[in-house]
Amino acid sequence: MREFVAHHDLNHFPQVADTELVVWERFGIAGQPAWVLIDGQTGAVETISGALGAEELAQRLDALGG
Numbered sequence: 001m002r003e004f005v006a007h008h009d010l011n012h013f014p015q016v017a018d019t020e021l022v023v024w025e026r027f028g029i030a031g032q033p034a035w036v037l038i039d040g041q042t043g044a045v046e047t048i049s050g051a052l053g054a055e056e057l058a059q060r061l062d063a064l065g066g
Contacts, residue, residue: 027047033049033051035052037064039065044064048060
């Protein structure tokens with residue numbers, strides 16, 4: 001995870017290395033790739049299974065107020 005984040009220059013938003021699968025279980029993630037977008041102000045959550053391109057990710061973050 002750390003190598004992926006560094007290689008793709010993703011240090012501008014938080015990443016979680018869920019080595020004990022706590023986040024996976026909490027949000028019902030069954031496989032990768034998966035995204036869990038959490039609005040830090042309202043706590044709104046969106047769980048997405050599958051790959052997201054940069055433009056779609058930006059749109060979903062904007063919808064959460066990110």
